[in-house]
Structures are given as structure tokens and as C-alpha cells.
Amino acid sequence: MQTDNSNITRNRLAWQCRRGMRELDVLLLGFLEQRYPQLGTGDIDSFTRLLEYPDNVLLEWLLGHMVPSDRDVAHIVQEIRHAAVS
């Protein structure tokens, strides 16, 4: 049952990674595919929170122009940037 729930959460997040910009699709989906199995509940919460921000804000954060004030979200942003080039 837990696996089912985890699969549903992953699929829901994957759809919410579908954005209006190619840059965001690549970074967000790439991160999810690479790192989802290792993410703890806290990370999943932060990632879910991150996905609620508008596309232009995500782009500023993920390209490193700005840093989110929410520390947990800032941490996830760093992880995504790291995953993009690893």
C-alpha cells in the first residue's frame, strides 16, 4: 500500500513538474527521475512547496539569479541545480 501511495505521489509531482518552459521541465523532471527514490518526507514537502511557485520565480531560483527565503525550498533548489549537472 505504501508503495502505491509513493507511486501516486511521484506521478502527481511528475505532472506538476510539467511547466510552461523547457528549462523548468528539464530541471524539475530530471531531478525527480534521478532523486525521487532517495527523497525523505521533508524533502518531498519542500519540493511540493517549490512547485507551487509561478514559473518565472522558479526560473530565477533555478538559474541561480535569486535564492528563496524559505530555507527548505532553498535547499531543494540547490539539490536540483546539483542534479542537473551530475
Next chain:
Amino acid sequence: MEIARRRFDTLIIGAGGGGLRAALHLSSADAHVAVVSKVFPTRSHTVAAQGGVNAALANVRPDNWHWHMFDTVKGSDYLGDQDAIEYMCRAAPQAVYELEHFGVPFSRLDDGRIYQRQFGGQSMNFGGEQAARTCAAADRTGHAILQSLYQQNIRARTHFFDEYFAIDLIKDHEGYLLGAVVMNIANSELLLIEAKTTLLATGGAGQLFRTNTNALINTGDGMAMALRAGIPLQDMEFFQFHPTGIAGKGMLISEAVRGEGGYLVNADGERFMEHYAPNAKDLASRDVVSRAIATEVREGRGCGEHRDHVLLKVDHLGAETVHQRLPGICDMVRTFLGTDPAESPIPVAPTAHYTMGGIPTNRFGQVIVPLQHGPEEPVPGLYAAGECACVSVHGANRLGGNSLLDILVFGRAAANHIVDYLHENRYHKPCPTDGADPALARLARWEQQGDGETVDHLRTELAQIMEENCGVFRTEEVMQDGLDKVTALSGRMGDVRLTDHSKIFNTARIEALELENLMDVALATVASALQRKESRGAHSRIDYPERDDVQWLRHSLYHRDTRTVDYKPVRTRPITVDSFPPKERVY
């Protein structure tokens, strides 16, 4: 199978700028409007449009809608319909002022008027000096427009079905469009939305090509729905490419890099642009540079493990110059490649950007098809606007700043016509009992169990074929090979199986439906490209390098049922002014 039903005056499929502009006008006119969007509306691809909106406001330099019209006709390589272009250019200032009233924060001049920037292809006095015609909200124009329109729609009580995927249109036996079957992505439940009028505003199909600048959502869904409803697609051979996208990923690396002194090299380290354009070299026009890169790759001088790209070098300029003059590019390259362009060259390849072709419409947004009475009969109840449509204002090549204008003007024009249609058609026509059957059959097919090919595999193969055989390097042989390959690939669709048949957020099922859409649109694209034996705008053939106005000043129409292409004339007569006759296109 009994499925839930809802009734609306108008169903709008797609919540980008075109869909939302139409929805706002209709909701404000007290129509009962449903907007179906596969992603949350403000995540539509309009958000990626940075450039701006063209309108002859004459705030910075003298300007006139007629000059804007001339530039658009010329830019289209004379394939654009001049009545639609006149309408768009005349409506442009009004479209911008409306956005201003909706709350779009346009960049401004010191005296408070809207600032206008210069873009390529803009002129004063019919081909004279550079004009300044593009209104922008800094570099976030698309985002600002989408947010404002969404907020205004919430105020106007437009009904949104967020994260619903449209499966197929519903038609009665007289040919009236009566709505669509849609699926709630969250739980796979179906809904039949009955509507007196339906507007397709689903955007482009950049995902046809391996390297592209488009969001993943751009899978040509509306175009494929139209094809399956028996509507041909127009001018699909015209796809705009940008010469330098990050190889295999697609993000744009702007011309500014070459403008600052960057140059391209092949696997032998050779500056190959010297052979293709001895004078302009790396600053030659987009199509020349795109084709040169494709030629280097085809002839085995590509770089990397798969020899599928070339390198863009800027390291000779010195770290300080590179970091100071190209900060945006440096961020992009660091983020996606983990390298510093001042130290390592950027792998680049031509990247697909914009679909000029699409669902044929007139300037009222009505979808038009060849029927018994002539080449352009409206399909009652069906409209299309924006990148999924072909009205055709972009013809063979789109000018920067005209895509946002297109969605605003024709989203609104379609809504105007719909308002009149709703006055004359006050009641819903009965939906035939078998109306949803084709959609249900398509869905049932994906419930088949067992082993088979995967969606991912076919999609990757399709994008690769399209890039190699219908990208920027076009000859009879290359495209015939492409058509054969895509035809063979579409024959394998029946062997594809899903391994996940669950109901909750089953994104695999949505991706399978998107693949079906891409396959149909790919066939339309490569078949139309193969047939057009000339070079015009973005369709550039090595074996037919010249434009041929005698044979080919006409629109192509691809029909899905017969897999054939036929043609209709270009509307060369504007509404009130004289026609611009075809001339050689020199910049």
C-alpha cells in the same frame, strides 16, 4: 459506457494567452465558459514568451499599422493571408491597451507611455529604417500577460477544468461541433463537455523534434484532434528553427553570443561557417547557420559521442568579457552543462521553435475546410486560435513579437464571432448517442495488457527521425526517407503497451495519448514538406533553393484519412488597402 456530462455555451481547450483572452471576452459577455487545460493555466507555454507584443503605437519612433502589415507580409515570404494580416496589425494597438487595462505592467518611457523596443524584421515606411514596435513587460511579457488574463478570468467567473486532458472532439452527423470528451488526469474519470461552440487553443508542436525550445506540453494535441475530426492541417511544412540551442536539450543560446565574437567549430576544430558564408560567417542569417550546422553533422564532422552537434566557442574573448557581456548565457550554460563558456565551448544544434502551420481558420477564428461549395467552408461551432491555428498571419516565417499579438488578436476575434453565433444558436443541439465512441475506443485500446513496445521508445525514435529527416536539412531523398520512417513507426503504434493501468495521476496514459497526437502531426509535417518543391521562409530545400511563386504561392492542406496533401490559394487581397505583391525578400 455512461460518462458524466456538463453543458456550457463555449468550451475552450487550452489555457495559454489565446484561450484565456477568448474566455475573458466571452465570460464578460455573460456566456457560460469552460476552459480545459492539461496543466495549471499559468503554466501554459505563453509564459515562456519573453520578447513582447508588436503594435504600431509610435511611442518611440514614428509608426503605422500599414508598415507593420508590410513587414509581416514580407516576413511571411508572401504566404501569409493579407486580409488576416491587415486585421491583426490594425487591431494591435487596441490589443495592447486592453492588456494595459487588465493590469499587464508594460515597461514605460519617462513620460509614462509604453516603451517599445526594436526587433528584427521591423521597418518604417515599407522597408525603410528600423522601427521600434515591440511592447514588453521587461523580459517577462508572456508571464505578465498570462497572470493578468488568468486573474481577470477568475473575476469574470470562467469555469476552469485544471489538469484535464482533451481526448477528442464530438461532431454530429450534420458536421456540427458539439464539444469534447475530456479526462481528469487526477483520477482518469471521463467527462463529456457539451458546448454550442468549441475553441481550440492548444499551442504548438515543438515536441516533434528532438532538440526544441518548447515546453513538454507542446505536443500538438489540438491539431491532432482536428485531424481526427476530419479537418486538414495547413502549411505544416513551415517550422521555425533557431540555429543554436544547447545540443540534445534545446534551450536557446541567443545570437548575442556570436554577435560578441563567438564562433562555431566542427569536430576538426575548423571554423566551418567560412565555407558557407565567406562574408557574414557566423553572423549569417538563421537559416544559413542552421543548415550549415546540419550539413557538418550529416557529413560526419559533428562533435561528441554521437557526432550530433557542433561547438560554439567564446573562450578566446577572455573570461572578463564573457562574464560581463553574456551573463544570462553563462548562467544557462552553468546550470545545464555545469561548465563555464569562458573555459569550455558550448555544444549546440539547431533547435525547433515555432509551428507556423496548424488548423486552418479565417480571420474570425472559424475553422474552415474545403467542402462542396468551395475551399473555405466554416465548420459550424468550431474555432481555433494561436499557435495551433493557421489563420495565416505568419505564412512561411514568423516575425519576433507577432506570436503574442496573434494569440491576443485572434483569441479576441474568435470570441467576438462566438458571441454572435451564440445569439443565433440559443439551444444545445442534441449530442448523438454514439458521439463519444471514437474517444472511448481510443482509450480502451490503451487498456490492452501484455508485452509490447514502450511509449518512450517510439517517442524518442519519432523525435530523432523528425530532426534528421524533416529538420533544417531538406532534400527529396532525406524527406522521402523521413516519410517512410514515420509511416513505419506509426504502423508500430498498435504494438505499444502500457505497463501501468492505474487510475490516479497515470501520467503514462497521458503520454501515450500525446504520442498518438505527435504521430499524426509528424505525418502531416513530413508529408507537406516533401510535397513542397521550393524554398520559402522556414522551408528551405537544398534541391529547390529558389522560391517559386508561379507553382507554390499556395497553402498546403494535409488530410489524415487519405494521407494526402492538396492546396488552396493564398488570400493576397487585404480588407481595405492594396495588396503587397511578392518581391524578393532581402534584409
